Amino acid sequence: MPLTILNTDLLPGRNFIAGTWMEAEDGAVFAVSDPATGKDFASVPDSSAGDARRAVDAADTAFASWRKVPARQRALIIKRWNDLILANLDDLGRLISREQGKPLAEGKGEVAYAASYVEWFGEEATRADGDIIAAPVTGRRMFALREPVGVVAAITPWNFPAAMIARKIAPALAAGCTVVCKPAEDTPLTSLALVRLAEQAGVPPGVLNIVTASRQQAAHVADVWLDDPRVRKITFTGSTPVGKLLARRSADTLKKLSLELGGNAPFIVFEDADLEAAVEGLMVAKFRNGGQTCVCPNRVYVHQDVHDDFVSRLTTRVQALVVGPASDPASQIGPMINTRAVEKIDRHVRDAVEKGAHIVTGGHRLEPGSGAPAHYYAPTILTGVQASMACACEETFGPVVPISCFGDEADVIRQANDTPFGLAAYFYSRDVRRIWRVTDALETGIVGVNEGAVAAESAPFGGVKDSGYGREGSRHGLEEYMHIKYVCQGQLD
Ligand SMILES: NC(=O)c1ccc[n+]([C@@H]2O[C@H](COP(=O)([O-])OP(=O)(O)OC[C@H]3O[C@@H](n4cnc5c(N)ncnc54)[C@H](O)[C@@H]3O)[C@@H](O)[C@H]2O)c1
Ligand SMILES: O=C[C@H](O)CS(=O)(=O)O
Secondary structure, three states: OOOOOOOHHHOOOOEEEOOEEEOOOOOOEEEEEOOOOOOEEEEEEOOOHHHHHHHHHHHHHHHHHHOOOOHHHHHHHHHHHHHHHHHOHHHHHHHHHHHHOOOHHHHHHHHHHHHHHHHHHHHHHHHOOOEEEOOOOOOOEEEEEEEEOOEEEEEOOOOOOOHHHHHHHHHHHHHOOEEEEEOOOOOHHHHHHHHHHHHHHOOOOOOEEEOOOOHHHHHHHHHHHHHOOOEEEEEEEOOHHHHHHHHHHOHHHOOEEEEEOOOOEEEEEOOOOOHHHHHHHHHHHHHHHHHOOOOOEEEEEEEOOOHHHHHHHHHHHHHOOOEOOOOOOOOOEOOOOOHHHHHHHHHHHHHHHHOOOEEEEOOOEEOOOOOOOOOEEOOEEEEOOOOOOHHHHOOOOOOEEEEEEEOOHHHHHHHHHOOOOOOEEEEEOOOHHHHHHHHHHOOOOEEEEOOOOOOOOOOOEOOOHHHEEOOEOOOHHHHOOEEEEEEEEOOOO
16 A cells, blocks of 8 residues: 555645745755665755754744734644644655654554644643742732743654654644754654644744754754754753753753653563553553654563463464554554664674573564565564663664563562663552552653553653653643743832
8 A cells, every 4th residue: 555645735845944945055955765665755955054043043033922922822723733633644644654664553643642742732822820929928919920931942753753743842832932843864754744734724934943954964953053042942852862962062051951862661560460461561562663662661571470471472462463564554563764773673682692582483684575675673572581681771672572580579670770761661460559669669750550551642751860851741741841930029018
């Protein structure tokens, strides 16, 4: 089934600055390829410092007026944007699957997920109330006003090209901020399409600006935004190393930061778990987007009393997974995003086997017959995994389930927390006292208890430790784009 985009208006293929679609200043472009075929199918501007600066100029100019637009009017524009996204759900889903590779059902699911954040912040826009504070003396009135921080720079990853940018742009606009954004070089088209729809929804010129850049140019674009004092906020989703770099580089202009970074989620199955529920939860959490999600279980710990039964049940499910391109409706596991990604997955499996792990199923790259690049990897289960193995220390970001056996609750909690990361953790138990002991002990920003699908627009999404800080979604998500001004008025008696 071809992943053809019917509404070609969704493919502007250019930067959007100050309400105008334009090429990069030097006319440079870079190609966008289909992970399933390795073939280029589009090109977008390869922006440089001048484009980045022009985008900040536009956002800075627009901020003075946009911040004064009444919240309810901002809310109406954001809700119109949500309506347009949903009206183009099928095309946007095909676009995501074409450039990122995820199965079409997941591509369309991501569009609905992205729209849920837009809808949510269309509502939150009208709730950015302040406080009236009880004065300690007569003749004084005291207030806490919530104000937009100003120009926001958003930099996003490739694995959820719609949802990650939507959950940044929507709250920023809702708060009254203006935005410059740069999507990942592997998946720029979806972001450009969403900005196109925001334009059609009535977002005024300069309020929302997007520039695309290759991996080589990304740092040059970001450096302009990092050094410019007019940029008051950086919101970043991506790897921990890049997040730390942005934090260091933004210190000189003291920008507000939201960093949604890497993960290394533990998934613990206790002896009292509902094993069928645990298998289902792991299948959902692990194999969504082929394991290319920041909250997917990267380490699986199964109690010795249920280990063999759990592995047997899981193996049956994993071996039934269908691997293939998004153009095949039967596909459940798509290609990995690029060669670098699939080579990392294979390195992790090789390392684990060399250190004594056992391959229960999978454990190899898949060579599609059509001569396409080998971006596919077989859904894999490893047992006998040890903490020293790369798959337990690093984020694999692929369809690999590394299983370790444990016997003691305190010890498995120690193992779960023995990582610099702290984004998500999952565990299955039916003992209510254990549930709260373990929930309290886990060092993560997100905990799934007897549940593998935790993301929702109404929930505060984010991590601790090397997984970053800040929250996206929920009522907390708007705070990231606002600051508080305290007003004290005297001489009133
Ligand atoms: N916590 C979350 O919500 C979340 C969500 C999705 C992905 N991630 C993480 O992102 C990583 C995978 O995504 P990725 O490969 O796109 O991450 P990445 O850090 O390589 O790239 C993310 C973005 O940063 C840009 N970038 C890269 N180098 C840069 C530099 N030197 N200066 C400025 N910008 C730069 C890229 O162009 C891209 O737009 C994983 O670690 C995953 O866990 C986290
Ligand atoms: O990859 C990271 C995403 O944030 C995962 S989710 O879609 O928000 O669960």
